[in-house]
Amino acid sequence: MGASAIPETARRGRPLSERTENAILGATAALLDEKGLSEITMEEIAATAGVGKASLYRRWPSKGTLAFDAFGARFLSRQPLVDTGSLRGDLTAALRAWLRTVHNTRTGRTLRGLIAEVQRDDALASAWNERFLTPVRARHRVMIERAVARGELPHDADSDLLLDLAYGPLYHRLLHGHLPLTVGFVDDVVAAVMAAGRAGDPAGAPRG
């Protein structure tokens, strides 16, 4: 989304300035630390970065994509993959890390704002999927694969299902706020995922 794509041949003309790019990303991150995405304007980002608005639009097509670039790396870096030796341990570690990252934090507010933005912008939705959800899920999927290798889960365990069972309830409370996001809740969710996994290949259950 940001500056990428190595040109086949060196492109003519003045190249995009790395300083400008960093200034924009820095200003965006700083503003996201202060307030919600919907309260930030492109003009404000440009002014804060000491940059013309055109330099924003030259790189990112919308506020959402820019915020996503300014936000994504930091978020991903806070979702480490640890190997505790058991699926329950891995899941607990992963979901608690997610909880710490988003619960009552500026990062959580930004994440909510980005998900809101995704609902109104199909292009951003694609980017969100490819650049954020896919990698984070690939990382999480490793937990499932290790559990299969250990024999904790059957060979045909549905990793997509299990991940949605784990993260779905958490995002649900994050976005709707109907009930608190607590460590206890996270542990209950982990227990439920364990139960569902042990119950055998859920995809094999009879359905209509």
Place this chain on the structure above:
Amino acid sequence: MGASAIPETARRGRPLSERTENAILGATAALLDEKGLSEITMEEIAATAGVGKASLYRRWPSKGTLAFDAFGARFLSRQPLVDTGSLRGDLTAALRAWLRTVHNTRTGRTLRGLIAEVQRDDALASAWNERFLTPVRARHRVMIERAVARGELPHDADSDLLLDLAYGPLYHRLLHGHLPLTVGFVDDVVAAVMAAGRAGDPAGAPRG
């Protein structure tokens, strides 16, 4: 949110017109059938309703609250509570009804737009909780209570947890769109909730 609050004594001056209110709600609903919430403007609603803008702001403080009033009743009416005689049957019926209501429908798009709006407006978030989430969850909780009465679930089953386990994964796919919302997925989620429920008090203890 809209006209409410029974006056202690008859209020002075010209009362809010029911015709005007209905015209506004009707226009909003019609526009929500055409396009997304974020593409609709208050000016457009007023013009469609043949009403002054002030008559909108006199009743609703924001577009979100208005959309919520125009949308809520319809949505709730499409989430019937049926008694099939078993928890699995009840859950399957409820989640499939939800799926039919939101999957690739205008209602689904509107629901996504409203959830996005809720992320940026605390007042709307409260209304969303009180006027939408709380009643819909109360209705769904009946399923859990019936299962407890039947002996399908232990007495201390955590209905909040079970409902989040059921609806969380569905909303997750609705909002992120990383994987399709299918009947098969719904049935898998039901199976997982059943497994989690049978496993006893999910909040705690080791299970064999």
Place this chain on the structure above:
Amino acid sequence: MGASAIPETARRGRPLSERTENAILGATAALLDEKGLSEITMEEIAATAGVGKASLYRRWPSKGTLAFDAFGARFLSRQPLVDTGSLRGDLTAALRAWLRTVHNTRTGRTLRGLIAEVQRDDALASAWNERFLTPVRARHRVMIERAVARGELPHDADSDLLLDLAYGPLYHRLLHGHLPLTVGFVDDVVAAVMAAGRAGDPAGAPRG
């Protein structure tokens, strides 16, 4: 303009309340003492008078006519007609009284506001002429007639012209503010009118 028109027969229903009328005129006068006519709204007048807007529009068709009624009598009462025994004395007394009334006073500001209002409302312009200009000019014309009777002016002296020669320059400076309105200026204008009057029939003929 205001409450007038004696009913042929006693009118049916509740009569227009004199209290209401006085409250409106009082509120208007009070507001005109505070600020300019263009900064006052009908809603403000109604609120200040503790009266419904309909009670304003029932009596006066526009803000200008109302202001005119609230203002007119006071202004006229401050333009006394004195008989000093000479045209120069009469004119000096009249123009100086006008100067005292309007120079750097709230009355002057209101007068300017009303004249501005008259430019954009033909109905008000008529009222202004009939109810304000005509009576005040009739009163001033007496000065000219007395001067003719004394032999200070020829029998065919054009009183309209002489009055416009006297008041025109004063209103000019009041409305344009290009030069100060001073007693010296008033006296110079009186001298000029005297000269013009003495020169014989101003409408015509060559003079030596």
Place this chain on the structure above:
Amino acid sequence: MGASAIPETARRGRPLSERTENAILGATAALLDEKGLSEITMEEIAATAGVGKASLYRRWPSKGTLAFDAFGARFLSRQPLVDTGSLRGDLTAALRAWLRTVHNTRTGRTLRGLIAEVQRDDALASAWNERFLTPVRARHRVMIERAVARGELPHDADSDLLLDLAYGPLYHRLLHGHLPLTVGFVDDVVAAVMAAGRAGDPAGAPRG
């Protein structure tokens, strides 16, 4: 009032477009030819000019100042200064030109509207003085100076007074409409000014 002020150094950013400015002034002038200033809205001017509202407010702080810029030059150009060889001739030519320009013309209606506007806006009043009244009076003052040079008026003739004696009665009738603005009236006013001028230094008359 509009785009002016030569920049000390080349100004940064995109300069104000002359095309836009002309479009706005043209649209304003066209609308002023159709109807009165008070019936014209900023939105209408922007739409007619094919221009955003911000481009109006970027240049002019109010409708009055804009109308003034659109109107001023045209009006001034219709008040030529001719040298007829005598004060009476010069005055007659100037006042008759004024009469032709404003009597029952769109220009006259606009002039009345602007004078009304000036009464409610101090900033506009200043502009009106500096940019309209001062130059037009400077031009007219030449008539007086030539008359002094010819010996028609004493050396200490008060040009401000004489100009107000000449134009005051005309504006008086224009704004109040109590009596018609005719050529005969103009000639009478000229005669009066001549008489006042010949009567010697009016400023020297005794006063209290």
Place this chain on the structure above:
DNA sequence: TCGTAACCGAGACGGTACGTCTGGTCTTTTT
């Protein structure tokens, strides 16, 4: 070493929508 293409910051551009305000009218209940 020059030309030129694409960048740079600044800010004006045509637009849209905002939420407020006012005008003049209409609809209540109360007097």
Place this chain on the structure above:
DNA sequence: AAAAAGACCAGACGTACCGTCTCGGTTACGA
């Protein structure tokens, strides 16, 4: 039936941002 209250429709107000374009100027490649 007029009173006070206040909602009604209509639409202008001046502001804020949008995403694009224009300006004078800079940078770095390729000829």
